[in-house]
Amino acid sequence: MELTREIYWNVGRGVLLPMYLLAFAAIGVMAWGVWQRIKVYRQGLPLERTDNLQERILAALRRVFGQSLVMRVKGPGTFHGIFFFGFFLLFIGTTLVFIQADLTDPLFDWKFLSGGFYLLFSLVLDLAGLAAILMLGGLAVRRYLKRPEGLPNVWDNALMLGLLLAILVTGFVIEGARMAVTEVGINPRLAAWSPVGLVVAKTLSGMSEADLRTLHQGTWWLHLLLTCGFIVAIPFTRFRHLLTTSANYLFAERRPKGTIATLDLEDEQAESFGTGELKRFAWKDLLDADACTFCKRCQDRCPAWATEKPLSPMKVINQMQQLAFEPPGAGLIDTVSKDVLWACTTCYACQQTCPATIEHVNKILDMRRHLVLMEGEFPGEEVATAVDQTEVNGNPLGMAFAGRGDWAADLGVKTLAEDPEVDILYFVGCYASFDKRNIKVAKAFVQLCQAAGLKVGILGKEEKCCGEPVRKLGNEYLYQTLAAENIELIKGYGVKQVVATCPHCFNTLGRDYRDLGFEVPVEHYTTFLHRLLQEGKFKIRPEAFTATYHDSCYIGRYMDIFEEPRALLKAAGGTITEMERSGLESFCCGAGGGRIIAEEKIGTRISETRAKMAAGTGAPLLVSNCPFCLTMFEDGVKGAELEGTLAPKDLAELLVERLSLT
Structure with missing residues (x-):
């Protein structure tokens, strides 16, 4: 028997005109919705983000189709990544069907979806659809049954999950109804290569052929309408992250991490410095605000949020989005709040972990600039004194x-x-x-x-x-x-x-x-x-000790320096017991963002929280390589009542104690 299937079985080619009219109408509505959002982005200030365009495009494609940023977090990241791959394979399959049915077959009498290739095609799409359904189930369980603390539920969560699930399920019902009529007991070899469809077909096999054809035809139209609804919903729901996250990858910052724009303070045309109004942000900042997926990874890694401060990077971005796309309400800084702005340690954890490459830190710094340069405000008198x-x-x-x-x-x-x-x-x-x-x-x-x-x-x-x-x-x-x-x-x-x-x-x-x-x-x-040690310029006498090592934010996340300090510790005879939060996931000491000269008045002390993490390893030494960190840890150990259990020390001190002069 022929190893292929009739593409428009039971619906006929008469559906082509209404199908394409619906599809083009849906695409038109989507395009209009996208343009409405682009008009909002264009209200932002100019910013050059199209340099090295070829490199940008390649980097964006790697991130989109590799899902590398999304899948860094196990669990939900893995679910989302596998779902993406499954849905993308289904999209490719639909595209191949369109090419054959509406281009190569009617124009050139060429059907490439047949034989061994078609069997593999059928198996891949069935498994991709099954994987996508299972991953949606996992995401739904996380969102509604085992929702982590702090994970927000917005109105379109259910719409997104429900619509995608309906599209996938109706696709399998269409396949199963067709197979129940044309393959079960008739063409078992072909049916075997669509295992999920075969299960559905056997479930439906008790129905009459007339009922199966009615079910198939009705579900086919429902599937089409659901798909068109998905296309229409993209710019109006968080489905838009398909576009905004991809665009964010394309326009991502390519300068060294942590780069801050240097203000031209001699600019006589400048109406103000810093950002006190949404319109003073660049267009990329407004795109960022629209790209957030509420995954809360930034919030989970924020040391301020973890110590009962009011700062949630996710909330700041979404407040900006609401101000940009909803009727005017309160002002920008009043909406975000000053306590939120001053709480940031600029540790960069939010940006490092964000799967949409949203740039949180500089937005906060720009609002701080406005508070200081235009309003003369500081987080406290002690800061004003330190500045003086x-x-x-x-x-x-x-x-x-x-x-x-x-x-x-x-x-x-x-x-x-x-x-x-x-x-x-x-x-x-x-x-x-x-x-x-x-x-x-x-x-x-x-x-x-x-x-x-x-x-x-x-x-x-x-x-x-x-x-x-x-x-x-x-x-x-x-x-x-x-x-x-x-x-x-x-x-x-x-x-x-x-x-x-x-x-x-x-x-x-x-x-x-x-x-x-x-x-x-x-x-x-x-x-x-x-480098000097490797070159033999000086020698270290190894003496055994156990320590835990703290990756300071401005060496680790900002400069990707992780291995050299550890190599020096090991050269000195150290055995490193890593904290749970280490490397790129390291937890801030609390001193960054100028907080070294500000009192920590809200929540628990970040330094004490980090000291407790270090003590939890059982190591007697907490080693750092930053004067701010060392200062904070001296206070944190005392505040956490860990004196005699944990001693902060700088890496240079350990090395000089073991310096070999022979």
């Missing part, structure tokens, strides 16, 4: 700038003003210059460099805060003032390389200062020391 101290003394701690290099007096380290001929400039940062606990880290780093035969120089009293904390709190003006002074100073000395022990200084000098003309190579001490 930074402006007067070049550091937020209020210490006299003249004593910034005193810590190095007994190490033989000279300032560049005394001797500019050095191998590296150590940009010390505020905490390692003035904070007693972090001065130990600065000394340890210098001793390691000296053991490697390197001549280290510092700026001493000429060095000023890199400006990162005040910038992340919204004070772009003070940041640029500090940056300009640091850049001019370093350039003037002809420095060849800068090394920082502070990840915030490292990111700021190595990335943000580029916008201001700074081109000197900048490296964090972990990768710098790792």
Whole structure:
């Protein structure tokens, strides 16, 4: 018997005209709906996101068809990914049917859906449809029966699940009714290659042929109408993520992670700085607001949300979406709320985990800029004081700038003003210059460099805060003032390389200062020391110890530096017991986003939460590589009453204790 099937069996080719009229009408409504949303995006400010277009297109295609960002999270991510692949295979199958039925067969008398290829075609589509139904069931159970805390249910959840399920089920009913008439007991070889359809056919086999034909024809039209309804619903429901997420992949940020737009503060045409109104966001920000799928991955990984702060990155994005697409109501910042904006630690966990590549952090920073630059607001008096101290003394701690290099007096380290001929400039940062606990880290780093035969120089009293904390709190003006002074100073000395022990200084000098003309190579001490150790420039005497390692946000997620610090720990004899939240999933210490100089007044302390995670590993040492993290952990261990159980320590301290001088 022939190994193929009649495509328009029982409905006839007379359905072509109404079918295509319905399909084109549905596509027309969808296109109109999409254009209405595009008009809203176009209200945003210009932003260049079409550079390297070929690379962008290839990257977007890899993400869409590989489902790599979606499937990073087991469970719902896996369900969604498998459903996508199943539904996509069904789409390909429908397209092949259209090509044969309406193009190659009537025009060229060529039927390629036959023989062995058709058997494989039938099997793949049956299994794809079954997989899609099962995955929808899993997603429905998660959404309605075992809904995780904080997972919102919006009105179109049920519509989306129900409509997709109805499309898939009616497809199998159509197949089963046809097979019950034409294949069961007649063409068993062909029927065997459609196993799901065969099960349905046997279930329906008790019906008369007339009833089966009526069922088939009625279900065929229902299936068509459901499919057209799906097409129409795309721009008006969260089905739109099929388009908006794909577009987000295409227009994703391609600059280094964490890049912040440098404001032109001399622009006399600027009406305001920062973003206090939705119209002051770029068009990509409005597209972002429309791309959220309410998956709550960002919320699950937000350290502020996890410690009872009001910040939910998901909620911020959806509040923006509501303001953009619903009748005008409250203002942007009043809707989001100031407490939400100030709670962000800029840890980047929300953006790193978002399957739609939504850019949460810079939106919050832009609103902070408006609060500070246009309204003169800070999250508290202590922050206003720290900002004033930074402006007067070049550091937020209020210490006299003249004593910034005193810590190095007994190490033989000279300032560049005394001797500019050095191998590296150590940009010390505020905490390692003035904070007693972090001065130990600065000394340890210098001793390691000296053991490697390197001549280290510092700026001493000429060095000023890199400006990162005040910038992340919204004070772009003070940041640029500090940056300009640091850049001019370093350039003037002809420095060849800068090394920082502070990840915030490292990111700021190595990335943000580029916008201001700074081109000197900048490296964090972990990768710098790792390279020196590999080159045999200094030796470490391994002594066994057990520790847990904290991936600071500005080294880990921002710069993808994960292996080098761990390699140094192992070289020192360390056995690392990882926390559950480590690597890209690491949990913030609570100091980022300028929070190092702000009191934590709402919820529980982030540093205490992280200290408890570290204590849960049973390791006696909590190792970090950031002065902000070390400071927070010293307080967090005390606050969590873990003294005597857990001791915070910097990586440089462990290395210098094991420094081999032979």
